[in-house]
Structures are given as C-alpha cells and as structure tokens.
Amino acid sequence: ILLIQSGDFYGNRGGGYEFNDARDCQLTLYDKIVTISAGWTSDTLDYVTFLYSNKRSMQRGRQTYRYSPYTSEFVLNPDESINRVTIYTNTRLIDNPFAPNGTFLVVGLRFYTDKERSSELFGSSNGTQMDESFSNFTLAYIRGNALGYIDALQFIWYRKISPSSAATLLTN
Structure with a gap:
C-alpha cells in the first residue's frame, strides 16, 4: 500500500506551462527516480530533468535557446532514494513582458538521500x-510550471506501508 503526500x-504557479511528471513520463507505482540533472547560470536555475527507472524523462525549463554554463547530474544508487529537498526561491530580472520588475522563480535546488548523500x-x-x-x-516525482526557467515546483512523496498496518473495514 502506498501513502501519497x-x-x-x-x-x-502563474508562470510557464503546467507539467506533471507522473502523467508526462507515464510513471507507475513501481517507477523511481534514478538520476537528477540540472543546468544553471551564476544566479538562476535554468532547467532540471528527472530520469525515472522506466527510462523516461522530461526537461523542465530552458525552452529557449539559452546556454547554461553550469551543469551537473546526481545519480542515485539502486538502493537509494531522495528523502529531503532544499529549495531556494527569489525574484530575477528575466525577459518577461508581464513582470518588468522581476519574476519570482525557483532559483536553486539540493537533494538529500536516505544514505546520507547530497547533490551539489x-x-x-x-x-x-x-x-x-x-x-x-x-x-x-515532481510537478509544477516551467518555460524558460523553473517557475514553480511541487514535490510528490510516497511511503510504502504493509497491509497489516493499514486499517481494514470488514463487511458481511
């Protein structure tokens, strides 16, 4: 049994296009994150990509022809999972005619595993x-909004529980 949080x-959430990796990457209950990659400039996260065990992935952000001078990937070991995320948000002056005074974005991410490792x-x-x-x-998995940058992110979490610890309803 899976509990979802x-x-x-x-x-x-008002910027970019809505995405949902569960839908867009056709995830099942058995798929898990195997690699996270990202690209950024000195002060802004340009894109993030989650690769899942079903070999599917979608790049989120950088839907324009812009160079990301910094890139990295975080590869999980087979017995490892992400159990914590640090998120940084801030306003950035980007090319956005709807927000001439700056756009509120996700500007940084760091991931932590249940094996005491962290991404850069x-x-x-x-x-x-x-x-x-x-x-x-x-x-x-992740869902959110993105186009040229990561406008918004939401993290979807799960926990496996044994059937014996779940409440049951008996019927006659």
Whole structure:
C-alpha cells in the first residue's frame, strides 16, 4: 500500500506551462527516480530533468535557446532514494513582458538521500531557503510550471506501508 503526500508549491504557479511528471513520463507505482540533472547560470536555475527507472524523462525549463554554463547530474544508487529537498526561491530580472520588475522563480535546488548523500547545489542559494521532507517518505516525482526557467515546483512523496498496518473495514 502506498501513502501519497503532496508537498507545498514553491515559486510562481502563474508562470510557464503546467507539467506533471507522473502523467508526462507515464510513471507507475513501481517507477523511481534514478538520476537528477540540472543546468544553471551564476544566479538562476535554468532547467532540471528527472530520469525515472522506466527510462523516461522530461526537461523542465530552458525552452529557449539559452546556454547554461553550469551543469551537473546526481545519480542515485539502486538502493537509494531522495528523502529531503532544499529549495531556494527569489525574484530575477528575466525577459518577461508581464513582470518588468522581476519574476519570482525557483532559483536553486539540493537533494538529500536516505544514505546520507547530497547533490551539489543546482542553481543559486541567493534567495529564500525552504527545506521539505516528510518522515519516512520518499520523493516520487515532481510537478509544477516551467518555460524558460523553473517557475514553480511541487514535490510528490510516497511511503510504502504493509497491509497489516493499514486499517481494514470488514463487511458481511
């Protein structure tokens, strides 16, 4: 039995196009994150890509022809899962005619595993820092909004529980 926990939305849900990796990558209950890659400039996260065990992935952000001078990937070991995320958000002056005074974005991410490893900082820590984790939950996938940048992210978490610890309803 799987328990699902939706995290908070970080960033600006009004920007970019909505995405959902569960739908877009055709995830099943058995798929898990195997690699996270990202590209960024000195102060802004340009894109993030999650590769799942079903060999599917979708790049989120950088839907324009822009160079990301910094790139990295975080490869999980087969017995490893993400159990905490640090998110940085802030306003950036980007090419956006709807927000001439700046656009609120996700500017940085760092991932932590249940095996005491962490990714490098993808993007910038120049912003408001928020940490998200849920006791005994594992990161399942992401959803949010993106176009040229990562406008908003929500992390979807799961926890496996045994049938014996789930409540049952007896019927006659």
